[in-house]
Amino acid sequence: MSVRAVVPGQLFSYTDGQSRLVAEGTTLGAVLDDLDRRHPGVRFRVIDEHGAIRPHVRFFINRQPAVALSHPLADGDELLVVGALSGG
Numbered sequence: 350m351s352v353r354a355v356v357p358g359q360l361f362s363y364t365d366g367q368s369r370l371v372a373e374g375t376t377l378g379a380v381l382d383d384l385d386r387r388h389p390g391v392r393f394r395v396i397d398e399h400g401a402i403r404p405h406v407r408f409f410i411n412r413q414p415a416v417a418l419s420h421p422l423a424d425g426d427e428l429l430v431v432g433a434l435s436g437g
Contacts, residue, residue: 354369
């Protein structure tokens with residue numbers, strides 16, 4: 350089962366500059382684990398050391414918000430990872 354993942358520019362240094370990735374998994378957490386196996390460091394940038402989604406990160410599965418790592422995914426789903434912009 351594969352999921353298409355789209356990641357923001359903040360993660361390009363971990364994905365060799367790729368914005369579109371493919372991962373395996375049946376939950377958001379499992380897909381992030383697989384992405385981290387393929388692209389070490391990605392998971393820690395979006396999930397903190399306590400296993401919580403970082404406050405500046407949002408996940409969307411097929412354009413619907415996903416707020417828990419247990420959120421299910423199906424074959425062919427699209428995961429969009431969004432990082433907040435800041436500045437002044």
